[in-house]
Amino acid sequence: MDRTVNNGQEITIEESLKELDGIVEKLESRDISLEESFAMYQKGMELLKQCSKKIDTVEKKMLKVNEDGELSEF
Numbered sequence: 001m002d003r004t005v006n007n008g009q010e011i012t013i014e015e016s017l018k019e020l021d022g023i024v025e026k027l028e029s030r031d032i033s034l035e036e037s038f039a040m041y042q043k044g045m046e047l048l049k050q051c052s053k054k055i056d057t058v059e060k061k062m063l064k065v066n067e068d069g070e071l072s073e074f
Contacts, residue, residue: 013054016047023047 011019023044026032032040 013051016051016054020044020047020051 023040027037027040027044
């Protein structure tokens, strides 16, 4: 299941991080089988990759004020 969408919309970075927290909690609980652990790990890595891409996109859009007080691409 592709977790990039939630009811037709992309999930936010915050939603992804919340889901990652849940995955970490489950993995730390030790009440999970090895197969489930691998599946949760894979899901977590996919979420992490999506977050990283979104953060990179935001960073590229950030503006930097130069010495003359003008805005320029970051």
